[in-house]
Amino acid sequence: PSSIRLAVIPGDGIGVEVTAEALKVLQAALPQDVKVEGTEYDLGARRYHATGETLPDEVLAELQGYDAILLGAIGDPSVPSGVLERGLLLKLRFAFDHHVNLRPSRLFPGVPGPLREPGAVDFVVVREGTEGPYTGNGGTIRKGTVHEVATEVSLNTAYGVERVVRDAFARAQARPRKKLTLVHKTNVLVFAGSLWSRVFTEVAAEFPEVATDYLHVDAATIFLATQPERFDVIVTDNLFGDIITDLAAAVTGGIGLAASGNLDVTGTFPSMFEPVHGSAPDIAGQGKADPTAAVLSAALLLEHLGRTKASPVLSESARKIEAAVEADLAERAAHDAPRTTSEIGDALAAKAAGL
Amino acid sequence: PSSIRLAVIPGDGIGVEVTAEALKVLQAALPQDVKVEGTEYDLGARRYHATGETLPDEVLAELQGYDAILLGAIGDPSVPSGVLERGLLLKLRFAFDHHVNLRPSRLFPGVPGPLREPGAVDFVVVREGTEGPYTGNGGTIRKGTVHEVATEVSLNTAYGVERVVRDAFARAQARPRKKLTLVHKTNVLVFAGSLWSRVFTEVAAEFPEVATDYLHVDAATIFLATQPERFDVIVTDNLFGDIITDLAAAVTGGIGLAASGNLDVTGTFPSMFEPVHGSAPDIAGQGKADPTAAVLSAALLLEHLGRTKASPVLSESARKIEAAVEADLAERAAHDAPRTTSEIGDALAAKAAGL
Ligand SMILES: CC(C)[C@H](C(=O)O)[C@@H](O)C(=O)O
Ligand SMILES: CC(C)[C@H](C(=O)O)[C@@H](O)C(=O)O
Secondary structure, three states, X not given: OOEEEEEEEEEOOHHHHHHHHHHHHHHHHOOOOOEEEEEEOOOOHHHHHHHOOOOOHHHHHHHOXXXXXXXXXXXXXXXXXOHHHHHHHHHHHXXXXXXXXXXXXXXXXXXXXXXXXXXXXXXXXXXXOOOEOOOOOEEEEOOOOOOOEEEEEEEEEHHHHHHHHHHXXXXXXXXXXXXXXXXXXXXXXXXXXHHHHHHHHHHHOOOOOOEEEEEEHHHHHHHHHHOHHHOOEEEEOHHHHHHHHHHHHHHOOOHHXXXXXXXXXXXXXXXXXXXXXXXXXXXXXXXXXXXXXXXHHHHHHHHHHHHHOOOHHHHHHHHHHHHHHHHHHHHHHHOOOOOOHHHHHHHHHHHHHHO | OOEEEEEEEEEOOHHHHHHHHHHHHHHHHOOOOOEEEEEEOOOOHHHHHHXXXXXXXXXXXHHOOOOEEEEEEOOOOOOOOOHHHHHHHHHHHHHOOOOEEEEEEEOOOOOOOOEOOOOOOEEEEEEEOOOEOOOOOEEEEOOOOOOOEEEEEEEEEHHXXXXXXXXXXXXXXXXXXXXXXXXXXXXOOHHHHHHHHHHHHHXXXXXXXXXXXXXXXXXXXXXXXXXXXXXXXEEEOHHHHHHHHHHHHHHOOOHHHOEEEEEOOOOOOOEEEEEOOOOOHHHOOOOOOOOHHHHHHHHHHHHHHHHHOOXXXXXXXXXXXXXXXHHHHHHHHHOOOOOOHXXXXXXXXXXXXXX
């Protein structure tokens, strides 16, 4: 393509800073003749305080017209918990049917990580993104009294589970190790667990080359914290995926490096790319945030568009960004002082442009 | 007391082996004149296969008469997932109103742990035990078809949340650091989250000396995996508690050392003590299991009975077991070969008896 049209939602806190760097590196990695047309949308805490809006219907409709969405981070302590999460971030994921929440974890050379004996960690979590305990289904009676009862309902459908499980099998099939682990809590959540197990077993029959495995989510945290190298692809539900991907980030150098994509793999709706980290209001505006997670999310964006638009040029640029990050991280130990957000962005852009 | 009456449920796999050692150490730590009267109950996979029973009503009624229950581990791959968990283990926890699931985590001197830079880790998780997504509330329609829908309902009551939150505050108050962290996912699970937050804030007013803190469960995994020393007491819901206590065990030397108590703090029903680990059928019957988690669970049992029976002798014996474990772990690096389950049990018993 001669251009890619992006809706850019910098959001709150460090989201603004890291998104600027991600766009810088994105443009640098693309050939001169592919232009990034980024349109910025002011959504998040600022807009909520100014207008009371989280995601107006007209904006949602407009966003639908883009090739993809690049998002920084959403959330601020000044906004009641849940308002922006449910009204903006999750609304986007649900409205645009982002059923595959893709979160790769890799321990890059040069990154120390917290483990004493780190192995070669390189896995990807395929987290379901449109079901489970995230649907907002539930309620409260007798609120604020000693008789209050609150429920949260996890909704799981064969349709929703099958499409994400199939996607995960296809990804496992395409990787050298060809291994897929289902993570759930089938021994306690027996209704949802039985659905996930059945669908997993059925889809497995279509992928005879993929080795399969099952772990309860509690046991999965043990392996993630001690032998993360054992994983190749993990498929799991929305809430378990939320939890284990933060843990996965922690054991591979921290949340400053963890990228994610919220994909509608059918291409009907724009997919959305965002770092796993939040808006970190405590360090916002100080140039302290590491933009690497946002930059790697931009790489996932190009990889996704490269595939859906059948454009090798975009895929190639995605690989350039990854290579730039890899090179930059390998050199990090050599820097005397911590670099600012834009210094890291500049370094990554220069590297990506030179590849 | 001149005797303590225990219902002993060795259960499945390594549960049998580690329970024998726990009883051995328990008796050794007590003064000669306090007798342990243990009555063994055959519950678990064997009984299920033989009779189809998981926990008959008569057995449940009988168990109610004991001072406490000592449990090994439940579960076997030959039994469909969920049958023994729901029909036996969770049935006991729910029937006996075990609302405080107590899980201490400590990095004992001499235990390497997986972290490159381990701090002084010593915290306790107070996990709610009778509510949340563990109630078995949920269902399935169109099972086995492409139109299957499965739900899991998390039930949360002010009554249930308040009693466990108050217990956690009291425990924090009694510890030197006096710090309590609420772990939940209030930004997504807004109904249950709002109840937990409100109750937490209200009860906090009764404990002005306790410093409070809140972490989303995903963020909590990051701190557990990288800076576990920052925690003192954590209070959380049933499912989050399940997940983070396995992680906590992993960063403090593994599941072979993690003890737990399922407490009815009112003393109406017998409390139940069990290692956090499972039945580990792959190593069962080989003398390979580390009985330390079961032994430390027996210490929790004595500590609990010491408190509810106002018996300093029992509390003192609990401390002897802990000291024996501490001494044994400090010496572990010196052993040339791995010891068997009963060798470790013998060493702990000898140490506890000598203190
Ligand atoms: C902010 C929150 C709603 C979100 C989630 O829970 O999915 C975040 O934690 C994430 O992982 O993207
Ligand atoms: C076996 C299972 C039902 C149990 C739980 O989920 O509570 C176990 O994982 C635990 O932590 O005690």
